Amino acid sequence: MKAIAVHPAARQTGFAAIPEPDLNSRTSIKIRILEVGVCATDREISRGVFGTPPDGYDFLVLGHESLGEIVEIGADVTVVQPGDLVVAMVRRPCGVDGCVPCAARRQDFCGTGVYAERGIQYLHGFMTEYVVEEESQVVKVPPALRDFAVLAEPLTVAEKALQQVEAVQSRLPWHSDRTALVLGAGPVGLLGAMALRVRGYRTAVFSREPVSDPKAGICAAAGIEYISAADVQDRAEVAKHLGNIDLVYEAAGSSSLAFDMLQYLGSNGVFVLAGAAGHGGAIPIDVDRLMWNMVLKNQVLLGTVNAGKPAFTAAIADLATFDQRFPQAVRRLISRRYAMTDHAQLLEGAAGGIKNVIEITS
Ligand SMILES: [Zn+2]
Ligand SMILES: [Zn+2]
DSSP, rough: OOEEETTTTTEEEEEEEOOOOOOOOOTTEEEEEEEEEEEEHHHHHHTSOOOBBBTOOOOOEOOOOEEEEEEEEOTTTTOOTTEEEEHHHHEOOOOOTTTTHTTTTTTGGSSSSOOEEEETTTEOOOSSSSSEEGGGEEEEEEEOOOOOOOGGHHHHHHHHHHHHHHHHHSSSSSOSSSEEEOOOHHHHHHHHHHHHHTTTEEEEHHHSOOOTTTHHHHHHHOOEEEEETTTOOHHHHHHHHSSEEEEEEEOOHHHHHHHHGGGEEEEEEEEEEOOOOOOOOOOOHHHHHHHHHHHHHEEEEOOOOOOHHHHHHHHHHHHHHHHHHHHHHHHTTEEEEGGGGGGGHHHHOOOSSSEEEESSOO
């Protein structure tokens, strides 16, 4: 069976051959992979920044943003059946004694860090023809979402964040006229902005692309404001324009932008960090001002990574809502579909666009 894999030792990415998997338990399902989204994580693994092959392999099959179709089910599978479309979750429990979140199947909050992740560490990913999964690790997708359900995984980042924001804000009687600022207009940022928009937030995306960029057009089509850093250099102006910012969703992975904008978070606001920043040099920040604000304005700074079943379920539901509210905007997030043989230009980053997808089978 054909797969796209990285050999970390050789720092090489290319085709690998792995055996076609069989059902391995009464609750397992066999999935034919239809398509896989490519993101910065895949490119970083390709470059050898991180990524660990499974035991016994010197390569790692890439891909964590999947959409597949069930072709076979075990005898005790109850929720899904052959022909169903599914998206598989990425992380599996660490199995370490005493890891309470993993024991409760909330491995997205794993405390040990030795969890396995499909296409990232210890488990092969989805850039291959078939995978076998436990039924509990997949979420069913309505057929109407076939064209863009591959966006579910990157959307789960925002879904998990928003579920936590909801829990945090249950601390106060929160007003309903809410304003959200999204930092970064990559797929995670744009999908997050859409999730905020359908929850009724006045939502603005702040990013470096000019207003002529297709990303700005997608925002407009979804009722989201777009503020270009090319037009507005003074970040205080962004805050002045929006008024009291109730929520910032940081999806740019820029620490200097994030901590600069933190000073403009409004009263009772939550600032969500979802983009992992590369380690650059130290930057000066006015911590006195930040601490003063955070205390006097009851603010919360919240980091979030990965997603569990509740976020995957919410992502599928939200994709259906996006399809009703702004069907063109959500489809335009997928820039292009590529054949498996084109993987190099995607993984080396030569291909532009917003979300690129590799078609495994059609
Ligand atoms: Zn990704
Ligand atoms: Zn764990």
